[in-house]
Amino acid sequence: MTSKKLGALLRSAPPATARAEAPELPQAVAVPAPTSERSQPRPAAEPPAQEREVPLQVLIPEGIRRQLGVKAAQEGRSLRELVLTAVRSLGIEVTEAQIKGKRGQKSA
């Protein structure tokens, strides 16, 4: 029999695993506000819709990779989406369609 206090603590926390309750794909992707004028993405024309995609492979610290995986699971987003969102916050032009990629097109 669980005490009231412990019951309240347990109810305040999500279930055991992030995978168990991975949320649906969000409708919009939150983008951090640009910190300077230099980092503002320019309102340029949309890039070609069917631009070829190429692989990007980088070595990063294991701990950061693990945090990325957890964040992706918690937010129900792919690693690719997280990386492209971060790239856009650097001021590089990345559209919503590019962030969502083929997965977004299929679910739309």
Place this chain on the structure above:
Amino acid sequence: MYGVITLATSKGGVGKSSLGRSLAAHWFTVGHKAALIDADPQRTLANRYDPKGRMGGVPVVAEPEERVGEVIEELRRKHAPVIVDTAGFRNRTTIGALVATDLAIIPLKPAVEDVDAAIATYELIREINETDERQGRAVKVAMVLTMTMRGTVIARHVRDQLTGAGYPLLKAEMLNRVAYPEAGIEGLSPSIIDPDGAAARDIAAVAQELMKLENHEFMKDAAA
């Protein structure tokens, strides 16, 4: 020897799994029947576990989910210590493990986000100690600095701030050494691969200090 040790903090990437496996390896090499529970959905420990390997004698039970309390009770009949690695975020499994634990270890890197998460976890344990389930037998708690660079200002600053505020930070640290990821490739730890090396000595120092905590009581207010 502690019956159950849980590594917990609400932030990922602080070295919980490495420290958990390293402590299990250390105690295994000195003759204790350690066991690991991998309660982290990342399955860092379970994915590299080789039952026929050099750490095969330290069983790893993966993904106990919300049955973690039962799994701990089952394992502790034959093993001590049972070391539980938890997820890098607050969830019911972590709370369940902490309710059943004798000692909670809160690892943190010398960074402000890690300090915040460590303090939040400390407060969670304080709340757990106030539940009927823990009345009269408070969970002991120790913070451990991980991935530190010797002699850096930030590590010294974090240590001064935490100890100055009365938090139970171990003197021993888990320094940033390549021995951990190198050994981790095969699911092993420095105490197995290079028992005389610097990383194995760091872990031995952490283990030794943890053993001295047995008669200490950090949560006096909560346990009263």
